[in-house]
Amino acid sequence: MSSDLTDARTNDDLQDAVLDFSDVIQFLDELCQHAVRSLSDGEEVLCGITLLRDRKAATVASSSEYARKMDEIQYSFDDGPCLTSAREQLTVEVPDVRREERWPEYVAAISEHGLHSILAVPFDLAGDAKAALNVYSATAHKFTNEAIERANAYASEASRSLRLAVRIAQHSERANDLITAMESRTPIDIAIGIVMCQNRCTQTEAFTILRKASSHRNIKLRDLAGQIVAGANANSQPATHFDH
Known part of the structure; x- marks a missing residue:
């Protein structure tokens, strides 16, 4: 796929995924895999999607079981890059966890797994639910300004599809x-x-x-x-x- 995440095909593909998948979780898994393909740039990154609902955080999709476990480390501390990104609707970058002074207990725990840089970008769900895309890399300073811009553009496009998926899930629950x-x-x-x-x-x-x-x-x-x-x-x- 082209690195230009604002291409209309990106959003069309995601919208089609909502319609093709009767299971919302399956759609979100594809959304996460789509992000990995778009943001890896030669080195495969880990990716997870964190959803905050009713004050609870959960990984609703991940590129791998290992990526899911990395998200869960953050939940155990109830704070960190992706939770901050989702809660405050901010793009959060950790260029090198070994030099990161925010969330000291969390970064100490995540660095033990060989991950050195983290990028979290929020989805705009326009409601009580909040979400963020979490990208992990074993390389320090992995995410250039261009990569961050692409991630934000991707999240902006994907927000409409994720918003629809959340609404489908809410209607299903009701x-x-x-x-x-x-x-x-x-x-x-x-x-x-x-x-x-x-x-x-x-x-x-x-x-x-x-x-x-x-x-x-x-x-x-x-x-x-x-x-x-x-x-x-x-x-x-x-x-x-x-x-x-």
């Missing part, structure tokens, strides 16, 4: 929560319908009957509803308010 709630609610609704038919009462009155029975028997309303529905099925009673 949908799963709704399905779980509906699955829990359905037996109660069916039981209410059975009670309405058996007692010739309103929906509100039927729910009151169930709630009182649940309290009297010291059993959860959901479990009581399940027993009523099972009993109705065993007795082949047809009454539910979903039937027509």
Whole structure:
């Protein structure tokens, strides 16, 4: 791929990846591999994508398991280049970890793994979630001004795709929560319908009957509803308010 990360193809490729991958994590892994191909410049670098949500940091994609472990070292200290980049929306460079005075405990730990320079650039997610692209190199002063500019241009282009991926994940989580709630609610609704038919009462009155029975028997309303529905099925009673 051309080193010009502002080329329209870059964003098109990433947007296509969102559409091609039903699994958001798979998309993010491809996003990370795409970054490695774009930023290696002859020496393969390590890359990870850190996502901050609900005050928790996690590597949602990485170029390798080793890259993921390097990210996790930073999380153990709850501070460092990529966390600072994500939280403050700043580009953060560590030209040589052996001379870095910020985050002394973290740089001491990361230098033991033979990594000497780090670059972190933020994604613009325009919401509560924050993210940063983390690039590690075994070479000190690896990231030239040109490389930093390219990384920022890449992150700017990729932000739109990552923002979409995060939204897809959020909608998926909400949908799963709704399905779980509906699955829990359905037996109660069916039981209410059975009670309405058996007692010739309103929906509100039927729910009151169930709630009182649940309290009297010291059993959860959901479990009581399940027993009523099972009993109705065993007795082949047809009454539910979903039937027509």
